Amino acid sequence: MGATVFSVFVISAIGAALATVLVIAERYITNYGECAVIINDDKTLQVQGGSSLLETLTQQKIFIPSACGGRGSCGYCKVKVVGGAGPLLPTEEPYLSEEERAAGMRLSCQVKVRNDVRIEIPEELLSIQQYECVCVDIRDLTYDIKRFRFELKEPDRMRFVPGQYVQVFTPAYEGSDEEVYRAYSISSNTTDEGFIELIVRLVPNGICTTYLFEHLKAGDPVKINGPYGHFRLQDTDAPIIFIAGGSGMAPINCMLHQLANSGSERQATYYFGVNTPKDLFFVEEMKAFEARLPHFRFVPVLAMPDEDSGWEGETGLVTEALDRNLDRAESYEAYLCGSPGMINATVAVLQGHGVQVENIFYDKFS
Amino acid sequence: MKRSPEAKRLEEILRCSRIVAGGFMGEDPRPHEEIIEADGAALARLGVTARQLAVRMREMTEYGMAGLGTPVRFEERWEVVVDENRGETVCPWPHEGRYQKTVTTVRRIDTGETARWSALSVHFVEAHGFFQGRGSPFRLEPEDLARFLMAA
Incomplete structure (x- = not known):
């Protein structure tokens, strides 16, 4: 009995040690070298392999909408991968319908860039930028709705079409150890250059709204990216x-x-x-x-x-x-x-x- | 209790703030399997299934949606308000499915008692028999919920 338990322990220990070595090797030793990410058969990015497609694109200043910060729990960062992504992973399956799988959609946070990858993304995503801001004012509009005013610092201007939205980065804070992005429509005037304003309603247990309502103070730094979306006024005279x-x-x-x-x-x-x-x-x-x-x-x-x-x-x-x-x-x-x-x-x-x-x-x- | 890697990963996701602020476990130290088992046993004593409760909860939510955020009278005994918020959540269990961030608040008109659940809560109850950990803002005590929903 004692010998059996010892054998099981030894085999488990060896297995665990091998798994640890593989993880370390994957992270520090494996070198995928330089890979190409080809976008829309038009633009080619030369990148260092080894990171997720989402992270790789973000490093190249191409922002794919993602609410969970690349942890594979929101399913928003879908990208059409034409080639080079390898087989669909179990971590992606819950987020992709049969039609999406057939169309080559993948979760960019789960796809690792190990070789040349060809992707297709909407052209407008290529103009999305990240903005470093400062929260300059928070105003109560009702008991559960606030207006947040952010001063854009770097870059210090944003060109957007009324109706579009931005994603607000939420850092880890007390009670939430996750970094996430959440989308909010811009409410301010396009002529109010250098600033944007958002109107946010508190969501019970919402990660971002709890941060905005209970932790963010005037003077705090804020990171946003955008603008996104196609909701806009049509150029007609219709009532x-x-x-x-x-x-x-x-x-x-x-x-x-x-x-x-x-x-x-x-x-x-x-x-x-x-x-x-x-x-x-x-x-x-x-x-x-x-x-x-x-x-x-x-x-x-x-x-x-x-x-x-x-x-x-x-x-x-x-x-x-x-x-x-x-x-x-x-x-x-x-x-x-x-x-x-x-x-x-x-x-x-x-x-x-x-x-x-x-x-x-x-x-x-x- | 021997646990699979999948169960350990699930427990980790349920306890962290990856999907909602504060997670789904509150201050409950019990593993999720134990919570599910205990809550299931409590319902069995009442002769009610989690699925029956979920069907009732969904019925109330769907009825309340017509109020567009205003209170709607349901079967003369309850008042239902459904608040729809921007975005969707996913279930931490590994399967397909997205749930709108709706919060349903139901009040018993005769007693003033209230119960509150999200669309994800209904799915938790129906598909996983999971009523969340004690201290979680959306924890539903199964016996209380059964009495509340099944009142004749």
């Missing part, structure tokens, strides 16, 4: 309906700045849905837009107005208010920002009033 709820205010506010900056005379109505008067914010800012934009109207909608609040505006769900107020709207464009449930319900109402599906644009919170 506009904006619909948002809560922190969905951010990209719509940015778009309103855009209209005001250009002296737009487009007809635009903004339905902003919240639960109670204490959830309402940016009312003064919206009044200012009403003063600057001759055909703009702000319609706050309260789902639960206090009986003694004296509220005389729209009530009910934002979709109900929209349904009540909209007539035939075949010529309209609609811009939506909110939860998937709100977007789905709103799209149905808009289509019921004749808005063409191709003229409905949204930033779904997913």
